[in-house]
Amino acid sequence: MKPIKKNVYYFWLILLVIQFACNLPIRSLPFNRPTLPDLLASTNQEEWAGWIRRLSGAETVIIAGEPALITTRYNYAMFTGQPNARAFDYILEQASALAPQGQIEIDPYPYTDAERTYTWNNLIVTLPGNTRPQESILLTAHLDSIVTRRGNALEAAPGADDNATGVATLLEGLRLFPRYRFERSIRLIFFSGEELGLAGSRAYLQDHDTTGMVGVINLDMFGYDSNGDRCFEVHVGTLPNSDIIGRSFTDTIQTFGLNLHYDYLTSGATDRSDHTAFWEKNVGAITAVQNFFDDKLPDGCLDVDGTPYYHKPEDTIEKLNLSYGFDIARAALLTTARLAGPLD
Numbered sequence: 001m002k003p004i005k006k007n008v009y010y011f012w013l014i015l016l017v018i019q020f021a022c023n024l025p026i027r028s029l030p031f032n033r034p035t036l037p038d039l040l041a042s043t044n045q046e047e048w049a050g051w052i053r054r055l056s057g058a059e060t061v062i063i064a065g066e067p068a069l070i071t072t073r074y075n076y077a078m079f080t081g082q083p084n085a086r087a088f089d090y091i092l093e094q095a096s097a098l099a100p101q102g103q104i105e106i107d108p109y110p111y112t113d114a115e116r117t118y119t120w121n122n123l124i125v126t127l128p129g130n131t132r133p134q135e136s137i138l139l140t141a142h143l144d145s146i147v148t149r150r151g152n153a154l155e156a157a158p159g160a161d162d163n164a165t166g167v168a169t170l171l172e173g174l175r176l177f178p179r180y181r182f183e184r185s186i187r188l189i190f191f192s193g194e195e196l197g198l199a200g201s202r203a204y205l206q207d208h209d210t211t212g213m214v215g216v217i218n219l220d221m222f223g224y225d226s227n228g229d230r231c232f233e234v235h236v237g238t239l240p241n242s243d244i245i246g247r248s249f250t251d252t253i254q255t256f257g258l259n260l261h262y263d264y265l266t267s268g269a270t271d272r273s274d275h276t277a278f279w280e281k282n283v284g285a286i287t288a289v290q291n292f293f294d295d296k297l298p299d300g301c302l303d304v305d306g307t308p309y310y311h312k313p314e315d316t317i318e319k320l321n322l323s324y325g326f327d328i329a330r331a332a333l334l335t336t337a338r339l340a341g342p343l344d
């Protein structure tokens, strides 16, 4: 073992004297870097937007070494091997590369329509916690898309806003979270079938126990901001546990100085996304959405800023305000990390 040189002691002694003289907490020592500012600085808008481009057919992807173009993520196309709908395969391959130590689970569920029963999949990636792995923070988004006319959906449902913005955020989380250690487990869930009656999230909660689920941040469509007011909606609902997650989300926006405004919706929250399946099981959950609903809250978003491209083949990336969506993505990633309890 190498002996410690004497001048190392002097270095520490001088640092401790400076600490006491300035009345600084030990944590503020420069080499004890706080994790969350580091995580914030590591987020990258170009990486995030790149996922949106590839998931919405604006850029070719490589799956199993072969090029492909994802022009739709409609469930009926995605799980029947249609060559223009391989988003699930693509995300599965990317998740395996980004989180090699993560636990990746393909979660099949039955879906029955008027004609027959199909087997569809959710994708779950668990990054195990270090000190309280049985407790988990869920960051979720639906990966499927739809357009109003079913025949068209099989061909072109780019869903850049709805909901490649959410999926891109989970993939950015998969790029960054494995660099850090957390007390609790982080579970990133890509639901399918959201556009067909929240099928994926409801199925997930039928065969997964809610024990240890501390809270859920669900992301659904948050890149459209035509008036540039940077206002979005946090759908919290009325469960006390949801309020804890919602408060943590808005506190993150203030603490890290993200340039965002929001409606904080409790009794007026929507039930039209995957958080609803968690509310039904009494699990605290919120959904972040662009200014899609006309909520008329005091101090909230002015009116409504509804997208004319909702569930249309024109929901493409160039319609989005990327810096606005990216700040909401960062708020979600930071809140997930805070709730998971970062370990230095």
Ligand SMILES: [Zn+2]
Binding pocket: 142, 162, 163, 194, 220, 221
């Ligand atoms: Zn959606």
